[in-house]
Amino acid sequence: MTTAKNKQSTSLTTDILLVGSGVMSATLASLLSELDSELSMTMVERLPNVAAESTYAWNNAGTGHAGYCELNYTPMNAQGDVEISRALNINASFEVSLQYWSYLVEQNTLPTPQTFINATPHLSFVWGDTDVEFLRKRYELLKAHPLFADMEFSDDVETLKEWIPLVMQQRTAKQKVAATRFNYGTDIDFGALTRCIIEKLNTLNTFDLKLNTQVKGLKKQKNGRWKVRLFDNVSKKTTTIEAKFVFLGAGGGALKLLQSSGIAECKGYGGFPVSGQWLVCNNPDIVNQHATKVYGKAALGAPPMSVPHLDTRIINGKPALLFGPYAGFTTKFLKQGSYFDLVKSLKLNNIKAMFNVGKNNMDLTKYLIGEAMQTHPSRMNTLRQLYPQAVNADWHLENAGKRVQIIKKCDEKGGKLEFGTEIVAAEDGSIAALLGASPGASVSVQAMIQVIEQCFSNQLGTKAWATKMKTLVPSYGESLVADATLLKKVRTRTLKTLKLS
């Protein structure tokens, strides 16, 4: 490894280059610094502050996605069976994040947990015979699994009025409704979490943070290292830095940089950007009546990430209510990006996939344009499906972050649209990128462990790294889905340490 870097020096070589300062880069840097304190790391961020894009609290919904309330994680198949495997896997991945954050709290790397994570019951709420039946089936299957054993179900109006008073306003026993509740769901300020992690890293001599610095391109050298072109947005100067390993944690900017790397693995990938907006309520009389996250069912034709939800958010210690997201059509890949992002992402190797996805998803495009054109009263009508007495004047619109969904080449349709997250890494492990944004920040630790497994497999094979990994994430290498005893042990610790029970 190269020697630890002196922060004052202008030495432009580094072991690890992290592009972007969102939750993904911060998590990877934190894990690597724990595994090998001698690795030199440089984090490069184009904006003047860290964690200011999707990771910033108001740019995402702050839901600790664990499958407790998200009905799109448990689809019903053609035979009428509810499939729960995705919810089990996401729940287990979220437990990996909780374990690592617990470790960081115990080490005093993270401050008191309430500054970034708060217990907030997660509910799913549905109405009408079909959806109530779906929810009951989903509940029975999930409840039978140790991961979801604490889930509750009710179709009793009086019970539901206690659980979710705002949602139950004006509802009578005549309307068939039901909900499930999971009491130790979470609301997470991913921005605060990331800022704390980076603040701690920045105290290390081995870590260098370059703000206002944009990665413009990168090229693999004959010596196996990456030469990366950096543009200083303030001085307008261009420099280069040489890195042994590059992580493209640039959120919506990752695809462009991956394409610039020219690695064979990136061929055929494209991106489909979706914007988001929220209705926000700061009226304390309303905010104080709701202390949960309530997820409904997505409208017909809506993409899975636009499932409507009415959420308590706790940001800077202050509760607020958020409803949305209203997905919309956009051509920008980053909130603070360019309207030309989509066009510039078209390449010979992905153009067929991109056009096929466009052609085969006209309904989605129309839906997104329709959403973007909505007026305040029509958005309020959607909110009133969950909160019937919502008053227009109590709510205002805020722009959320952008999600760039993955487009991939495929044989059958020429191209397919995916709503998950994917790590794309070079075969030699010298570069990796994270594409997509769902389930997102909640599973950042599992996603970054996957980067380490793919790109640092030799080091991970050593006793030192393997032992340390078990300290960071005690369930590492074992299955929380299959091992109920391990789950109990792990969960007892995380609920206590993160003050979630």
Ligand SMILES: Cc1cc2nc3c(=O)[nH]c(=O)nc-3n(C[C@H](O)[C@H](O)[C@H](O)COP(=O)(O)OP(=O)(O)OC[C@H]3O[C@@H](n4cnc5c(N)ncnc54)[C@H](O)[C@@H]3O)c2cc1C
């Ligand atoms: C509307 C919405 C709702 C969401 N809700 C949830 C939720 O409830 N729960 C959840 O877990 N996840 C949620 N997510 C997803 C979550 O926000 C993201 O998965 C996560 O924040 C991504 O982190 P990141 O570090 O990859 O990207 P980002 O936080 O976007 O960080 C990327 C950084 O890279 C920088 N950058 C880009 N290009 C360059 C360049 N060329 N040079 C230097 N820097 C560059 C950017 O400025 C940015 O700071 C939501 C996302 C959206 C948009």
